[in-house]
Amino acid sequence: MTLPQLDYLIIAAHPDDAEIGSGGAILSLKAHGAAVGVLDLTNGEPTPHGSPEIRERETNAATKVLGLDWRGNLGLPNRALVADLDARKQIAGMIRQLRPRVLITHYWEDAHPDHVAASALVDASRFWAKLSKTDMPGVPHYPTKILYFPSMHLPQHLKPSFVLDITAFHGTKLDALRCYHSQFIAGRSTEPPTLFDDVTTRARYFGWTIGTSYGEPFLCREEVGLRDLQHLS
Ligand SMILES: [Zn+2]
Numbered sequence: 001m002t003l004p005q006l007d008y009l010i011i012a013a014h015p016d017d018a019e020i021g022s023g024g025a026i027l028s029l030k031a032h033g034a035a036v037g038v039l040d041l042t043n044g045e046p047t048p049h050g051s052p053e054i055r056e057r058e059t060n061a062a063t064k065v066l067g068l069d070w071r072g073n074l075g076l077p078n079r080a081l082v083a084d085l086d087a088r089k090q091i092a093g094m095i096r097q098l099r100p101r102v103l104i105t106h107y108w109e110d111a112h113p114d115h116v117a118a119s120a121l122v123d124a125s126r127f128w129a130k131l132s133k134t135d136m137p138g139v140p141h142y143p144t145k146i147l148y149f150p151s152m153h154l155p156q157h158l159k160p161s162f163v164l165d166i167t168a169f170h171g172t173k174l175d176a177l178r179c180y181h182s183q184f185i186a187g188r189s190t191e192p193p194t195l196f197d198d199v200t201t202r203a204r205y206f207g208w209t210i211g212t213s214y215g216e217p218f219l220c221r222e223e224v225g226l227r228d229l230q231h232l233s
Pocket of ligand 1: 013014017112115
């Protein structure tokens with residue numbers, strides 16, 4: 001099977017992480033014509049109100065809302081994701097086939113061990129993806145940047161490398177999150193603050209820091225360059 005060539009690839013531990021951390025960025029990239037994909041590393045199950053079948057249906061619905069060009073799942077073990085050589089090789093093989101210019105993944109510090117492992121795996125897989133003389137599929141490829149989104153499980157105030165204006169996309173991001181009924185709605189109190197209130201409050205705060213209504217924060221270990229100064233907010 002030939003995979004599409006992507007401009008941006010989000011690699012996340014569980015289906016729904018990409019939506020929460022970078023749903024606004026995905027929608028913004030799609031609105032600007034970029035080819036965007038998501039690679040989920042596990043199926044995210046078991047959870048209290050989900051099942052593999054329910055989670056897959058919800059993921060497909062969210063994928064449609066986001067307008068993704070491609071989405072895949074590596075089927076690595078949920079709750080037991082480990083940054084080992086086999087997982088690194090599988091992810092690097094996907095990067096070599098999809099050839100994204102930029103990778104987006106979890107911030108490296110989090111309370112959820114799967115998120116920490118995913119972040120470390122993306123760092124290592126990016127490097128492995130460029131190796132020659134290997135039996136990995138695809139061609140040697142080195143994404144120019146890795147961007148990291150903060151996750152939900154470790155409340156901390158991070159200093160982002162930049163904040164993306166997602167004002168035009170925040171409502172649709174929430175629509176994508178609502179697709180994950182088993183994760184964000186079932187069994188949860190409807191009393192405020194709901195998860196959607198939390199997501200919106202954080203987006204409003206980061207939007208405030210750049211003078212817009214809603215924003216998504218990203219971190220990068222490398223310097224982030226600008227092509228021009230006309231679009232600073
Ligand atoms: Zn997760």
